[in-house]
Amino acid sequence: MSDGVPSKSQVKKAGSTIRKYFREEVDFDVAVDAVAVVEDWRRAHYIPLVSANNGLRSRARTAGVEAEVTQRLKRRQTIMDKVQREPTLDLSRMQDIGGCRAVVESIDDLRRLEERVKNGRVPVVGGADYIAEPRQSGYRGVHVIVEYQGRQIEIQLRTTTMHSWALAAEDFSQMLGLNLKQDGDHPVQLFLATASEMMALLETGEEIPDPLRALHEQRRLDALPLLP
Template identity: 55%
Template sequence: MSAGELTTSQVKKAGRTVRRYIRNENISEAQLQAAIHTIDRFRAAHQKPLVTANNGLRSMVRSEGCVVEVSQRLKRFPTIIDKLVREPTLPLSSMQDIGGCRAILADVDEVRRVEARLKKRRPPVGYADYINTPRSSGYRGIHVVVDYGGRHIEVQLRTKVMHEWAIAVERLSARVGDNLKQDGEHALQLLMSVISDAMAIEEAGGVVPEQVHSEIARRRLDAAPYLGRNT
């Protein structure tokens, strides 16, 4: 049986089995290995649709006259497992970001133009506007989930400023050994959230208010133990 022939019930069962194993429930080695094999096949089934989606996104970006900076990624197996644990009610079959591609654009206007073209060509099966409504972590961007060949592919649209912020958070996560990309109350998360506010104000052509500068300074002091001497 090929990866494309997996049923929804098989995928859901594999996700439940892994969760039960992580909870130290009675799962045999054979059951665990079968679940891992199913998850690997489900992941692999997104590869071809992901390439198609990535090529389509490149075409749309070019059609809007934007500089193409598009990338793609297939979610790593450990990251899939981490999400199963982090979101215990999410069926594996409903995980919409196994395959993802991203366009980094010059400004919000370009993001909106590409977003409109994408929605017109591929009616979304999922959508999140983290520009108008940023996450509490400070994350900003547009996520559009589209169907390619029966698989859901998440398309992320960011400006260069938003992307620089996200890369900084990833680097801090690696430094402290904690996933700071999620919403939370870690000192670094609180600092990066208010920095995101300041970056968004500047990107829109505004002047960052003094109270925001003061908040950044206060949050930086709180986060000092994690920042190191040269940060």
């Protein structure tokens, strides 16, 4: 550990230890030490995250794109939940501990900003285009993983329409205690998936086919009894 920042091998071991604790294979004291490593690793992303946020704002300005830019550092409990949920995840390689988001008015604006981010001086080390290939859940957006000061930061790009859908999915997730942005076949997830498809068509000026409207209405009726 250097200057309070754990090495990647220490972080990987901490993730494995936390996973073992959830399986009741190690005792509490061992887990406490592992959680301390996770917290140190989490804090090590803060300054790179601020740099990424400032860089994203600057790229939006130079691209001539009006963007609402925000940042978040993933909560410690959320990190541990993800480690438990994904048994093969190497914690030292988790790409979204620090995250920035830009919400823009149109897909054209989004693509212009995406180009600026990808062609900048900051290394791009990964990403996904959930507009070209939406998630089964209906989630849409573009993710670009950049590296600032040795830390990977996830940049999310969404239009206001995509962001509205994501906020609705988060609200329903809190109501039901489920992560509805993940792929699945829960009735509310199916309802959100067709809603996303309809919103995407409207955003590009296309008409909504009658069969899709009918399917969405049926899924709405299926989901309604499950909502508080």
